[in-house]
Amino acid sequence: MRLSSTGDHRWHKLHHVLPLAAAALITTSCVSGGGEGGTRDGGGGEGGGSGSSSPNPEGGPLASSIASSTTLGSDLQLDVDSLERHGEDVALLKMTLVNNGEEDVKGTDILRYPSRMDGAPYSASGVSLIDTKNYQRYRPLMREGETNCLCNRWQDDHRRIEAGDSLDFWVAFPAPPEDVTELTVNTTVTPDMPAVPISEAEEVDQDIVDTPVDDPLILDLRSLQDDLDGDSSREESGEETSIMLSSDVLFEVDESKLTSDADAALKEVAEEIDASGAETVRIDGYTDDTGDDSINDPLSEDRAEEVRDRLEEYTERSGLKFETAGHGSSDPVANNDTEEGRQKNRRVTVTFEK
Known part of the structure; x- marks a missing residue:
């Protein structure tokens, strides 16, 4: 079975086909592990981003996936730390990019969509959420009148992840309908992470919720089977x-x-x-x-x-x-x-x- 996404939804239509992959942007992120002054606070800085975390009750990330890109090898790991509703309109995804290898990885531009887009900050704009119940894909929210998504962006000194280090980041998406309890996390470099539960945030990040954004981009998915x-x-x-x-x-x-x-x-x-x-x-x-x-x-x-x-x-x-x-x-x-x-x-x- 093949899945493709066609533009169409909530507020406007977009007539094109996209591959199954996409992601997000906002503040300076932090590198944890062996990096200097590294933390795992999921963001912070301008525009909020601290949010609240509802960790997996059993400990560890909600989901993990290893990079399938031939250029990255199998040393790069993506963890889903939390996926929460912040109010009625925003779903906040927090993830960690981990370098399990022995060499540094230029990891902060591999999640962009499209890759190396001229003039756009380095960010996780290649991550998307897939609603398999309603056959829809959610692209990151875009800051009003800008080409930047509502998510972490990385400055020059955080574009490389040293061996053994990790990078925390967050991405804001349009919230799915209330009856949707789980989503698939899709990235440009890893296999899909299905059935990630979405929960209510214990404390709404008002800075993110109040950030002006353009109309949400929600794409219809169609499955093709021969x-x-x-x-x-x-x-x-x-x-x-x-x-x-x-x-x-x-x-x-x-x-x-x-x-x-x-x-x-x-x-x-x-x-x-x-x-x-x-x-x-x-x-x-x-x-x-x-x-x-x-x-x-x-x-x-x-x-x-x-x-x-x-x-x-x-x-x-x-x-x-x-x-x-x-x-x-x-x-x-x-x-x-x-x-x-x-x-x-x-x-x-x-x-x-x-």
Whole structure:
């Protein structure tokens, strides 16, 4: 299964796809361990950042992950110290970056997003929170009118972590809905840390809560899954399901009459529709780019209508509304320069709410 995030949410839409990774910024952080004057207070300095900590009752961090980057090796470790709600709008993540190796690591720029962005302070802007319950990714809050996130930023003397030392930092995010009790912590350099519990802060950090920020950036996540036989695939978000059926299975070449092999697949789709809360089912037909639009456009429409007729027959729920459209070759999902790509583009997609 592949996950991608598409821009869309709470206050505005952002139309692009992002990789599963992201993070944050504000005050001077402290290096602990063998560093000079190091502490593990999670921040401080301008703009607040002391917050309150609800440590793991069993001791140690809530979660840990080892860097998977080939350039960093396995000596860099990220610990989640706490994840707390500060008021209704802010979730505060506190983490520790630990150098377990025998050599110094230039570790304070590896968490940036995008890496080495011109003009931006060194920070943890490559960390994000993933809400698997609602299929959403939370990017760090951005200070109003700035390119800096609401999080620690590191000055020149803290851009390198000495062997055996660690770096504490914090990142502020938009708070998830009240019914979300755990989140996945995602970074640019480590595997995901799933099921990190979020708790209420014992003492709200008012300096962080009161900091003016831009509209929160919350991205919709969509999961993509291809069947092993290549005959179908599906895409899911928190609200709807799209099932993509290969036209090569549903129809003969250049034909719009369903084959006998189509029945089993369409019956399964009909069962999913019956089990969903959908009121409207959208059916879209597509072709590859061979031939011309005068043939492809009506062919894709005819195929969508044929699938609609069969689904109307197989679904048992009353009151369902079916909509169809033919798009010809206008919206490819793969490269038309290869036969494999053209096969993926010849499809009928059935979309409905969960």
